[in-house]
Amino acid sequence: xxxxxxxxxxxxxxxxxxxxxxxxxxxxxxxxxxxxxxxxxxxxxxxxxxxxxxxxxxxxxxxxxxxxxxxxxxxxxxxxxxxxxxxxxxxxxxxxxxxxxxxxxxxxxxxxxxxxxxxxxxxxxxxxxxxxxxxxxxxxxxxxxxxxxxxxxxxxxxxxxxxxxxxxxxxxxxxxxxxxxxxxxxxxxxxxxxxxxxxxxxxxxxxxxxx
Numbered sequence: 383x384x385x386x387x388x389x390x391x392x393x394x395x396x397x398x399x400x401x402x403x404x405x406x407x408x409x410x411x412x413x414x415x416x417x418x419x420x421x422x423x424x425x426x427x428x429x430x431x432x433x434x435x436x437x438x439x440x441x442x443x444x445x446x447x448x449x450x451x452x453x454x455x456x457x458x459x460x461x462x463x464x465x466x467x468x469x470x471x472x473x474x475x476x477x478x479x480x481x482x483x484x485x486x487x488x489x490x491x492x493x494x495x496x497x498x499x500x501x502x503x504x505x506x507x508x509x510x511x512x513x514x515x516x517x518x519x520x521x522x523x524x525x526x527x528x529x530x531x532x533x534x535x536x537x538x539x540x541x542x543x544x545x546x547x548x549x550x551x552x553x554x555x556x557x558x559x560x561x562x563x564x565x566x567x568x569x570x571x572x573x574x575x576x577x578x579x580x581x582x583x584x585x586x587x588x589x590x591x592x593x
Contacts, residue, residue, distance in 0.1 A: 389458045396466060397452040403470045404445045411437060411477050430484045437480050440503070441473060447510060447536060454525070455517030455533050462516055465509050472506040489561035497551045497559065500568050504547030511540015531590045535583040542582060546575025 411434065448469075456462065479502060483495040518525070518533030525533065550571030559565060 392458045392463075393452060393456055396458070396463060397449075397456075400448060400452075400466065400470055401445075404441060404448070404473055407473045407477050408438065408441055410474075411441070411480065433480050433483055437476055441476065444469075444473060444506065444510065450532075450536075451510070451513055451517060454529055455514055455521060457517045457520040459516075459520075462513060465513055465516075469506055469509045469513070472502050472509065475502045476506070489563075493554075493559045493562050493565055496562065496565055497554055497568065500547050500572075501551045504544045504551065506544070507540045507547060508544025509540070511537050511542075511544060514540060527590065531587055534586050534590050538582045538586065539579040542579040543572070543575040546571045546578070 456466075476499065479495055479499040483492055483499060486492050486495060514533055515537035518530065518537060521533075522530065547568065550568035553567035553571065554565050557564060557567065
């Protein structure tokens with residue numbers, strides 16, 4: 383079997399396994415929703431619904447970007463394979479920390495579950511950005527200008543947004559968070575990360591398209 387055939391087969395196998403893990407994580411997400419003692423508790427304590435839909439759309443977004451990665455950019459080297467498995471493990475941890483967040487009612491416990499959730503999400507963003515950067519660099523000559531820009535843009539988003547989320551969590555830890563009112567640094571750092579990643583992608587667009 384030729385090397386290209388082996389790499390193609392490995393990529394398809396990893397993609398199939400990844401789809402299975404992500405799909406299973408979404409299925410488990412629904413199982414994290416416990417049945418309250420009274421139906422009115424669903425309205426008086428709506429955090430479960432917010433956490434569920436937010437995480438569902440996040441994981442769905444991760445899947446979309448993951449399939450785009452494997453369609454065009456993924457390069458099956460050991461470092462990329464390991465990073466992909468770590469990314470999948472972060473997906474499972476997202477579902478776990480949703481369950482932790484919903485389980486606790488004390489503000490202190492919920493705040494730290496919230497920070498753990500965002501720490502995992504920051505690592506996931508960072509790894510996805512690293513995978514895009516690795517694949518785009520390795521496949522640069524095979525990509526057209528639009529594909530190069532998409533790869534660079536996705537890499538910039540992950541490599542900027544991920545560390546910003548982690549810095550926000552670190553800031554909250556240094557401030558000794560006591561409750562959900564104290565997690566605002568995370569929101570600030572994530573907002574800065576979103577703006578910075580968009581600005582970086584905009585500045586790189588003309589340069590990449592002109593290569």
